[in-house]
Amino acid sequence: MTEVKSPEVPAPPAAVPDELTPGHSRWHGLRPYAPLVALVVAAILPYSTVNLPGVFEGPLNSPGTLQLLAICLVFGGLAAGYDLLFGRTGMLSFGHALYFAAGVYGTDVLVTRAGLPLWQAALLTITGGTILAALLGAVALRTVGIAFAMVTLAFAQVGAILVARDFGGLTGGEEGLPLDVSGLPAALVGVTNTVNLYWLALAYLAVVVLVVHRVSGSPTGRVLAGLRDDERRIGVLGLDPYRFKLVAFTLAGGLATAGGTVYCLIVGGASPHVTSSELTLSLLVMVVLGGPGTRWGPVLGGVLYMYLDHRLTAFGTSDAVNSLPAFLSHPLSQPLFVLGTVFILAVYFFPGGLASLRTRLTPLTTALRRR
Amino acid sequence: MSTVILLTLTGLGLAALYFLVASGLSLVFGLADVLNFAHGLFLGVGAYATWWAAGNLPGAGSDGLGFLVAVAFGVLAGSAVAVLVELVLIRPLYSRTIEQVLVTVGLSLAGVALLQATWGADARPFPRPEWTRDVTSVLGAQVPNAGLLLIVAAAVVLGALLAFLRFTRYGLIIRAGVENREMVTALGIDVRKAFTLVFAIGGAAAALAGALGSVYFGTVSPGQGGSLLIFAFIVVVIGGMGSVVGSAYAAVAVGLLQQFVNYYGTSGLGDLCVVGLLAVVLLLRPQGLAGKVAHA
């Protein structure tokens, strides 16, 4: 009987600073349990009525806050799945949005247009998205490096065109397609049930982290890491890089599709922006900001990015920013300007992302403690 | 018949736009291995700088010589931004391909947001000479002048680029560098100067595309570069990275295919055919029509 590992989930953004501060020595014995504790904290969070002014608009258990947190958690999972490609295998895909969008639109169209029950729609969508990833991956992986990036970008563009042009009137075009909630389980419908969607998002994140963790710890994962470091060496060992990369690509695609299904339920529909290449780019930003190839970095990056993306809009229209001169206040009111700039700075100064901060801060804290 | 001529010429107009964006991308990629996501930003800078100059720069305007001055200003601005990007952001990451891509990704996000912050997210009417709003009758087809302008501009840029690559010392260095950059340095040449130069050229061509594309569409908006960029990427891959001539052929193929299929098929089908073309070319000739083998 192998030891059952707890699903590992980080605390939501409010608890991020705690995660990052290096613990004292007595914490070391407890560290293996930290993910479990974080999961429990995250799971019971909706019972809290704590108000964090400035951090969230309403109390923690208000539907608005829970929805934001749910979106953050889904993107934490998406980023962790994308990291399976970028951080752990070294594949630079610019088309990951396609599989996420397949999840969002697949679920939405099957429920709203075809009237399928949710579980059937979800099952079909996730299967379909995984097959799609396997097929397109089989073609795209004939190229490597930058050419691979461009091909995946082009494939994702097909998805964007299909959705925007609204072939057969399925997707609603530019308007998007609101989810028909009449056939959904009652527990997932309505403002009062936002908490259930939050738990669903948390479960999704837990599953992704577990899968990615398991895969990267397996012999396959070691081959993937080898591919990232030096593909030729894997070839010399008599292993076929193509097959391993296809496995990673398909798995990541399937996980992204599942994330799309969850996201569709949380926001109650689909809109064309989920197909945009910008979404893939932001996944890349999340992973790099968090720390590619680390267990918690991408999750942290995803959660934090989505949180900032939402909250910076409010920050941009706040009095503090508005009172600044125009040449400062205008750019600062654009979340993407702030995030893009932070990202560039991160590439230069924190190549390991947030996850490397701990090791970078350790000498500092030991020096401080010695005094 | 006149429909076919009209579609051919508007398709070529589109091809001209793709070529202006793709030629610079292709050279930058071929020489420096930088997949430049910020290229769309150069296009936006060119468009907005032209737009700004037409209204504010003394001597510039929206018609006649004044318009020429405005476009020249836009092209210079695009080129200057490109050089700045290369010197400040790309050069310190020399030969670290992935980091360079990441930086250009960040730049494309931040840059477009900055344009949006400064001039708003909505499309603005673009100042353009009266004659570009008219049509010219070509063999019975009524072709918009702005499209013809694009075709002429792209042809001139193609000719100038080829002459530059063929007859100048830096052109020689760039051609050699696209083939084998390392060997160029092993002959005692500082290849990084050529990097800056291709960024300047690419930025100028993209800025010209921004200015003339805005004349063609009649409006300017911050996101304009992004959608063009994806098709320009496709053109670069089909044409072969690092090949200007390849980019020209591929741009014409993509522009015509898109225009004809979108007209005779459903709207949007042409765009899909273009991606299909890309997949076919990659499967049959992974190095593109005329380029070196695309590698990491």
Added chain:
Amino acid sequence: MTEPVLSVENLSVRIAGLHILQGVSFDVAPTGVTVLLGRNGVGKTTTLRAIVGLTPRNGEVRGTVRMGAQSLLARPTHRLVRGGLGYVPEDRCVFAGLTVTENLRLAERRGTSPAYDKVYALFPELDRRGRQRAGSLSGGQQQMLAIGRVLLNDNRLLLVDEPTKGLAPKVVTEVAEVLERVAESVPVLLVEQNLAVVRRLARDAVVLSAGRVAWTGNAQDLLLETALTKSLLGVGSGEVHA
């Protein structure tokens, strides 16, 4: 005892985590040909590339390499080459899409006059085929072009990596003749597998084995030691044909 033109001390190279060179030290004599020998994969090319600053980015170089008083490591390749370090890479690396003349013109430098007379005297073929694309030349002609390109400028030392690889026996002799004449005026550090060429050209030899120096000394002495060449190079000197 004459000062060496190049001295390598404790050179270690790690690429993608693998130790390719581990503490390699040797000198290159100021005249004649010093040959770098060893079986495939012992790090000969890695040594030359490290000297000329072309270690790949995922590689890490330690140690010192000095040419005269000047330390070479950590200086960009184009500076080293301008400082008189000529490099003829493995597999020739001519620019296939450029003409022969264009390949040569690329090596011209501002402020110096290129020695076209010297190069065309050594390789009359290059003069005749000036307008031909380098990619359409034969292997031997490409090798001549690769060497000629470097000889346009004055060099203090030439690094030449397997110039006879993949060439027909007759062409091998031609290339060896050329190198012999070149070495009269400039010292050469040569990587070579063909022992006949080594016997003809080399005075000193450095033998690498698994990333370390296994033997240094007189090249002709080495070739007489059948057992030694067999264990270090995998061939007996009896198999050497001139």
